Amino acid sequence: MSDFSPQTCATVAKVIRSRHSVRRFLPASVSREIVRELLELAARAPSGGNVQPWRVHVLAGEARKALSVAILSEYEQGRQECRDFDFYPDQWREPWLSRRRKMGLGLYGLLKIAKGDKERMRAQSGRNYLFFDAPVGMILTLDEALGRGMFLDCGVFIGNLLTAARAHGLDTCVQDSFADYPATIRRHLKLGENERIVTGIALGYADPSAPENQLVTEREPIERFADFYGF
Numbered sequence: 001m002s003d004f005s006p007q008t009c010a011t012v013a014k015v016i017r018s019r020h021s022v023r024r025f026l027p028a029s030v031s032r033e034i035v036r037e038l039l040e041l042a043a044r045a046p047s048g049g050n051v052q053p054w055r056v057h058v059l060a061g062e063a064r065k066a067l068s069v070a071i072l073s074e075y076e077q078g079r080q081e082c083r084d085f086d087f088y089p090d091q092w093r094e095p096w097l098s099r100r101r102k103m104g105l106g107l108y109g110l111l112k113i114a115k116g117d118k119e120r121m122r123a124q125s126g127r128n129y130l131f132f133d134a135p136v137g138m139i140l141t142l143d144e145a146l147g148r149g150m151f152l153d154c155g156v157f158i159g160n161l162l163t164a165a166r167a168h169g170l171d172t173c174v175q176d177s178f179a180d181y182p183a184t185i186r187r188h189l190k191l192g193e194n195e196r197i198v199t200g201i202a203l204g205y206a207d208p209s210a211p212e213n214q215l216v217t218e219r220e221p222i223e224r225f226a227d228f229y230g231f
């Protein structure tokens with residue numbers, strides 16, 4: 001017996017399905033109180049031994065802009081930093097290659113960026129560091145003393161955060177791009193060397209007129225990623 005009504009289940013499913021990554025936000029601000037509520041819900045995430053390894057740096061207004069300026073100055077000079085954690089593979093192979101390609105083609109297609117137009121592609125990538133104009137940007141970190149498996153705990157935390165944001169009519173984009181500039185972020189936010197950069201997250205209200213926000217991504221059918229035993 002469920003504690004919740006079928007309508008509640010349907011609402012939860014609707015909230016989850018309504019989330020998609022937003023890459024252009026409206027200037028409308030998000031209050032500190034709402035962000036606190038989202039973080040409180042996100043922190044209900046389970047974690048190994050209830051260690052709660054996540055740490056979040058929440059930036060708005062001038063603080064958000066200043067971090068963007070610091071990173072963009074590195075990005076525009078073509079400077080590269082040593083990442084704290086690997087993310088994408090060095091050598092892409094199937095089935096991941098096709099999925100990633102499809103997503104990229106879809107996004108650049110909507111933005112009318114021609115294949116091979118490296119300048120515009122780079123400009124679009126650079127927009128990551130503006131948090132896609134979102135009023136709130138977050139940097140999630142993990143202490144180096146903790147095992148990499150605790151990335152998993154951070155992932156559950158992020159999942160909660162994104163769903164809670166959607167329930168408030170807010171939109172998000174998880175942004176690994178920030179993890180390309182760990183030294184700049186640490187220096188700028190005066191973080192300890194022990195704080196490893198997991199990801200950035202943009203939070204705000206989607207600009208409904210932006211072509212890049214029309215991207216609809218597909219998912220593989222369950223049979224492609226799950227095996228069932230003993231049913």
Ligand SMILES: Cc1cc2nc3c(=O)[nH]c(=O)nc-3n(C[C@H](O)[C@H](O)[C@H](O)COP(=O)(O)O)c2cc1C
Nearest residue numbers: 019020021023103128173174175176177178199217
């Ligand atoms: C860990 C993680 C890192 C991501 N990094 C970026 C990023 O740096 N820039 C970006 O535009 N989107 C980023 N995304 C968004 C993905 O491209 C997006 O989730 C995926 O294409 C599926 O689309 P959807 O979120 O609209 O369902 C990231 C998503 C996750 C979960």
